[in-house]
Amino acid sequence: MSAASNAAAPGSVASHHYFDRDVGMMAVKLLPSEYYVTSSNTALSTVLGSCVAACLHDREAGVAGMNHFMLPDDGEAGASAGTRDATESMRYGTYAMDVLIRELVRAGARRDRLKAKVFGGGAVLANMTTLNIGDRNADFVLRYLGNERIEVAAQDLRGPHARRVCFVPATGKAIVRKLRAQTEVRQVQHEEGELLRRLSGPRAASAADNKGNL
Numbered sequence: 024m025s026a027a028s029n030a031a032a033p034g035s036v037a038s039h040h041y042f043d044r045d046v047g048m049m050a051v052k053l054l055p056s057e058y059y060v061t062s063s064n065t066a067l068s069t070v071l072g073s074c075v076a077a078c079l080h081d082r083e084a085g086v087a088g089m090n091h092f093m094l095p096d097d098g099e100a101g102a103s104a105g106t107r108d109a110t111e112s113m114r115y116g117t118y119a120m121d122v123l124i125r126e127l128v129r130a131g132a133r134r135d136r137l138k139a140k141v142f143g144g145g146a147v148l149a150n151m152t153t154l155n156i157g158d159r160n161a162d163f164v165l166r167y168l169g170n171e172r173i174e175v176a177a178q179d180l181r182g183p184h185a186r187r188v189c190f191v192p193a194t195g196k197a198i199v200r201k202l203r204a205q206t207e208v209r210q211v212q213h214e215e216g217e218l219l220r221r222l223s224g225p226r227a228a229s230a231a232d233n234k235g236n237l
Contacts, residue, residue, distance in 0.1 A: 035113040035122075043068060045198065046189055053091045056113040060088035060126045061192055068189040070202070071143035073157035075116070075164050075180070078140045078190040078197060079123060079173070081132035087192035088127050092119035094156065095163035116163045124171070139168050140177040140197045142188045157181060 144161030
């Protein structure tokens with residue numbers, strides 16, 4: 024059963040359900056600024072470039088969740104939290120992590136039993152390396168989890184590749200596939216470039232305008 028009916032951020036709960044042939048079960052695909060919490064045998068999947076996804080799991084309670092955020096909420100991401108609505112705020116790491124943990128607890132998890140697996144933060148936007156988006160996201164999620172005393176059971180962060188991640192709540196297993204096909208890589212680069220152009224202010228917009236043959 025999903026926690027979607029009591030969502031803390033309306034419109035940000037992932038809603039794309041499909042059958043995932045790689046894991047042989049129904050799955051939910053998360054897009055940027057979405058999250059999903061489940062206590063059913065439903066896999067959680069997403070595709071990441073410079074973005075980061077955190078998978079949190081309370082195995083004893085049988086509750087797990089994933090988020091997908093685009094920027095750390097570090098004061099450089101544009102509008103302050105006070106001027107953003109809940110759905111817009113899900114784009115930023117601090118809010119996305121707070122919502123995910125809150126919804127997990129509401130679904131029956133206990134904070135002291137949560138374990139995390141974190142992915143993404145790749146350097147996939149060639150002409151936006153000066154912004155260090157991927158590194159900043161990776162640094163943020165590890166710092167956040169450390170401050171919250173949530174154990175990081177596994178991580179696959181940074182590096183030059185985009186990733187497809189599929190997390191299976193029933194086992195806590197995460198399957199990570201590095202994207203190397205040019206069509207897949209270009210799609211991630213295009214989508215994240217456009218998102219960051221809108222979210223990161225003039226500096227990122229200028230870099231995105233000059234991204235060339237991504």
